[in-house]
Amino acid sequence: xxxxxxxxxxxxxxxxxxxxxxxxxxxxxxxxxxxxxxxxxxxxxxxxxxxxxxxxxxxxxxxxxxxxxxxxxxxxxxxxxxxxxxxxxxxxxxxxxxxxxxxxxxxxxxxxxxxxxxxxxxxxxxxxxxxxxxxxxxxxxxxxxxxxxxxxxxxxxxxxxxxxxxxxxxxxxxxxxxxxxxxxxxxxxxxxxxxxxxxxxxxxxxxxxxxxxxxxxxxxxxxxxxxxxxxxxxxxxxxxxxxxxxxxxxxxxxxxxxxxxxxxxxxxxxxxxxxxxxxxxxxxxxxxxxxxxxxxxxxxxxxxxxxxxxxxxxxxxxxxxxxxxxxxxxxxxxxxxxxxxxxxxxxxxxxxxxxxxxxxxxxxxxxxxxxxxxxxxxxxxxxxxxxxxxxxxxxxxxxxxxxxxxx
Numbered sequence: 001x002x003x004x005x006x007x008x009x010x011x012x013x014x015x016x017x018x019x020x021x022x023x024x025x026x027x028x029x030x031x032x033x034x035x036x037x038x039x040x041x042x043x044x045x046x047x048x049x050x051x052x053x054x055x056x057x058x059x060x061x062x063x064x065x066x067x068x069x070x071x072x073x074x075x076x077x078x079x080x081x082x083x084x085x086x087x088x089x090x091x092x093x094x095x096x097x098x099x100x101x102x103x104x105x106x107x108x109x110x111x112x113x114x115x116x117x118x119x120x121x122x123x124x125x126x127x128x129x130x131x132x133x134x135x136x137x138x139x140x141x142x143x144x145x146x147x148x149x150x151x152x153x154x155x156x157x158x159x160x161x162x163x164x165x166x167x168x169x170x171x172x173x174x175x176x177x178x179x180x181x182x183x184x185x186x187x188x189x190x191x192x193x194x195x196x197x198x199x200x201x202x203x204x205x206x207x208x209x210x211x212x213x214x215x216x217x218x219x220x221x222x223x224x225x226x227x228x229x230x231x232x233x234x235x236x237x238x239x240x241x242x243x244x245x246x247x248x249x250x251x252x253x254x255x256x257x258x259x260x261x262x263x264x265x266x267x268x269x270x271x272x273x274x275x276x277x278x279x280x281x282x283x284x285x286x287x288x289x290x291x292x293x294x295x296x297x298x299x300x301x302x303x304x305x306x307x308x309x310x311x312x313x314x315x316x317x318x319x320x321x322x323x324x325x326x327x328x329x330x331x332x333x334x335x336x337x338x339x340x341x342x343x344x345x346x347x348x349x350x351x352x353x354x355x356x357x358x359x360x361x362x363x364x365x366x367x368x369x370x371x372x373x374x375x376x377x378x379x380x381x382x383x384x385x386x387x388x389x390x391x392x393x394x395x396x397x398x399x400x401x402x403x404x405x406x407x
Contacts, residue, residue: 005171006265012150012166015181016204017246018044021149022142023156026135028121028128029083038132039156040139041078041183041200042108047244049075049116050213052220054237061086061093062117063236065101072113073209078200078240079104079139080118081132082157082185087123087235096127103136108143118198118238120159120185154183157198161185165276171265173258176249178205180262182269186277197224199239199273204246205262211254215263216241223270227278227392228309239270278392283399286318289377292337293388300337301389304380307335309393319395321372323364325353332380343383349376 009015023036051070053063069075079100086093101115108115119127143149154164168181186197207215220239252259279287290309295301308314311331317324325346332339346354348370351362370376 005261006169006268009168009170009179009181011147011168011181012154012183013041013181013200013202014145014147014150015168015170016179016202016244018204018244019181019202019242020044020143020145021153022139022144023152024135024139024142026081026128026132028081028132035158036152036156037083038079038081038135038139039153040104040143041153041202041242042143043076043202043242043244045244045246046074047076047242048073048207048209048212049240049242050209050216051116051241052216052239054234056235056237058088058235060119060236061089061097062100062119063238065094065097066116066118066238066240069101069113069116072111074111074114075116075242076110076114077104077108078116078118078242079136080120080157080198080200081127082119082159083121084119084125084127085121085123085236086119086127089124089126092126096129099129099133100127100136103133104139107137107140116240118157118236118240120157120198120236123235150181150183154185157183157185159185160282162280165273165280167269167272169265169268171261173205173247173249173261176247178247178249178262179203180205180265180269182273184273184277186280197234197237197277199224199270201239201241201266201269203241203243203266205243205252206245206247206249207243207252207262211252211259212241212243214254215259215266218263219266219270222267223274226390227274228306275392278394281394283397284394285374285397286371286395287375288318288393288395289375290391290393291377291379291388292382292390293379294382294384295387295389296338296385298387298389301382301387304332304335304337304339304382305389305391307331308378308380309391312396315394315396318371319397321368323348323353323367323371325359328378328380329354329357332382337382338384339382340384345381345383347379347381350379
């Protein structure tokens with residue numbers, strides 16, 4: 001993800017032209033009563049949208065409504081609340097999600113089905129929809145295009161996050177400046193396909209709806225689908241992108257250099273937002289990169305990487321600063337990937353810990369020093385083929401348990 005073809009910007013979702021953001025307080029949460037809990041991202045020009053959603057078979061009401069509304073050709077607005085997931089709420093949940101869209105459409109004078117809806121928070125509790133409708137009615141007055149508006153929107157969707165997450169870039173497409181910006185939330189219930197997270201991305205590029213979705217799917221595969229904190233998959237995972245064409249570039253076409261540059265920049269934004277989610281994982285003290293190479297197939301390299309990344313035993317040992325490569329070997333063994341135990345090599349930040357399936361002569365103290373650091377990489381070479389895969393994960397701390405003992 002080279003930055004040679006683009007530059008970093010401030011502003012998150014308001015960095016691209018003709019995008020505004022805002023937030024309001026509706027009193028949804030029992031804590032953080034001083035922080036807004038409804039966010040808006042809106043294009044002042046007609047726009048198209050694309051989305052990627054949770055693969056969990058239990059899907060929240062806003063996921064179902066947004067999936068349906070994305071069939072429309074025009075998408076102008078995203079409204080999202082924190083503090084309540086509106087999941088497992090039955091038919092009333094669908095009604096409430098639609099009422100969120102309707103109230104937002106009325107406030108911003110757009111079509112109801114051009115509004116996408118997201119929620120995050122506690123599962124199984126109906127939304128306080130009347131209070132939310134009242135708050136949303138005043139939402140239009142909060143919308144503006146400065147960087148603080150993006151930050152406030154990012155803060156409004158936070159739950160157990162400790163910091164807001166934003167990223168934006170500008171790239172040159174045949175002499176035209178194009179911008180991409182995004183915000184995200186997520187700290188717990190993080191697992192590939194996707195994580196319990198929300199991410200909203202905006203761009204002023206001229207790109208059609210079909211190609212925009214293709215770009216988003218590719219970008220999510222290399223970003224949000226490569227992260228895990230605790231192995232739990234949410235009911236509300238959503239990544240949305242809006243494109244309004246305000247940059248005025250020549251329409252992007254597949255299999256062109258211009259589209260490749262756009263894809264690289266989008267990947268950069270998505271990856272940085274995903275990385276921030278892992279770094280902000282609940283109770284996290286270690287950021288661990290798991291690289292698997294030499295697998296028979298890409299799918300098997302993914303299986304092995306995710307198995308190690310989600311191993312509770314391995315994650316606990318990392319929290320204690322213990323390399324305990326035996327737990328890594330065990331996770332590889334039950335991953336489903338084809339292996340030969342006697343061919344496996346394992347490295348910690350380049351220092352060999354396992355050679356040909358057994359312990360290498362590297363001093364234990366050197367490995368412990370690596371695992372005691374904030375960041376380290378475990379590289380696993382299966383020596384079975386040429387496929388590789390990388391996953392980003394964390395340790396599992398006592399603080400994580402404390403945070404998840406109650407709501």
